[in-house]
Amino acid sequence: MxxxxxxxxxxxxxxxxxxxxxxxxxxxxxxxxxxxxxxxxxxxxxxxxxxxxxxxxxxxxxxxxxxxxxxxxxxxxxxxxxxxxxxxxxxxxxxxxxxxxxxxxxxxxxxxxxxxxxxxxxxxxEDKPALAVTDATSKSWGGNDLGALPRHCDGLVVGAIAAAPTPSAIGSCRLPAARQFDNEATLFAAVKSGEVTAAWTTTADPNVPADLVVLTDGKPALVQAxxxxxxxxxxxxxxxxxxxxxxxxxxxxxxxxxxxxxxxxxxxxxxxxxxxxxxxxxxxx
Incomplete structure (x- = not known):
């Protein structure tokens, strides 16, 4: 039983x-x-x-x-x-x-x-966790490759919708606890304002604003499929x-x-x- x-x-x-x-x-x-x-x-x-x-x-x-x-x-x-x-x-x-x-x-x-x-x-x-950043952050990191994130791990601030499943690490970077947001509107606004460096979304989320960049997970994959x-x-x-x-x-x-x-x-x-x-x-x- x-x-x-x-x-x-x-x-x-x-x-x-x-x-x-x-x-x-x-x-x-x-x-x-x-x-x-x-x-x-x-x-x-x-x-x-x-x-x-x-x-x-x-x-x-x-x-x-x-x-x-x-x-x-x-x-x-x-x-x-x-x-x-x-x-x-x-x-x-x-x-x-x-x-x-x-x-x-x-x-x-x-x-x-x-x-x-x-x-x-x-x-x-697929619909797996993905990080969205501003265009300025993407350019400063050298592009939209998720593999660049570990080089910018120090001081990283990440946001997520409350209770959303998110990875605890990306490569060698142990991510800090994500700041919790009630909805995507406030989460993405926090990215744009600089309150957080990156926001957890997913690869099939239709609500990511067009002026944010979703980092691409390449090969070998850093986030579970x-x-x-x-x-x-x-x-x-x-x-x-x-x-x-x-x-x-x-x-x-x-x-x-x-x-x-x-x-x-x-x-x-x-x-x-x-x-x-x-x-x-x-x-x-």
Whole structure:
């Protein structure tokens, strides 16, 4: 019983995503394959992308939200739950130091419980922590390469949204505790005013002001990868259902994720946004 509770707790932690989302949907046939998400714009949007992918292959599917989507995956009520590779890895193997997308995915696969499997991850779509600085700071550091940060570690002041997961170190630089902000508007304003040197955001955040520079993590990676990945109940999907889910990995990229998140943030329906994107990137052809 204790092991079961730990399993659920770890899976739940792996699926935490930020933002505000819509309410759950329940008025669908019981024969539908259910793609689960938490409340939150990104989580709901990703669930709708995979829902649309399944529908494009002719499979009845719909998305549902739940406070604890992986509990429902474990119980068989959900068939697929999208997540991010690094979060899943840390849930089951805390402190894992894999960094690159391939290394994180491989380590994640090895850490998953017996009844849960993972589909193909999106090599071009990620949403991992990233630092935003002013253009002046970027120029003084010699460009937008995150690898330059350790040379400017002394006196560094970093800001972050309260409770957002952020790395404790970048290379040889042990980061100071981040100053906490209630929202992105005040956080990014603090960067511009010089109150903080850099602000933690993510690579798929649509709200970073155009006049700030997001530092690029090169190779070898300094921040653990967070690529979109679908988790599913082992042996619960047919070969063609799994093919539909896996096809997303070949077409979704970070720019598309940013654009879709921006539309949903502006008030568009996540499923409509996901379907419009899939119409531009048809699967199964």
């Amino acid at each position: 204790i092991a079961g509770r730990l399993f659920v707790t770890a899976l739940t932690a792996a699926l935490v995503m930020s933002g505000c989302g819509r309410g759950g949907q329940t008025s669908h046939r019981s024969t539908d394959l259910v793609v689960g998400s938490r409340a939150g714009i990104e989580s709901a949007l990703l669930a709708d992308v995979y829902t649309g992918a399944l529908r494009s292959y002719g499979f009845p599917a719909h998305s549902e939200q739940a406070p604890d989507p992986l509990t429902k995956l474990d119980a068989g009520a959900f068939g697929v739950v999208p997540s991010l590779t690094g979060r899943v890895l840390q849930a089951f193997q805390p402190g894992a130091n894999a960094r690159s997308d391939a290394q994180v995915y491989k380590a994640m696969i090895g850490a998953l419980p017996e009844g849960i499997a993972a589909g193909d991850y999106t090599t071009a779509a 967070e690529n979109v990945v679908p988790l599913y109940r082992r042996n619960a999907l047919t070969d063609r259902q799994l093919l539909a889910v896996n096809e997303v990995a070949g077409v979704l990229d970070t720019a598309a994720l940013v654009d879709m998140r921006r539309q949903v943030t502006a008030g568009a329906d996540p499923q409509a946004v996901a379907d419009a994107w899939l119409n531009e990137h048809p699967l199964g052809r």
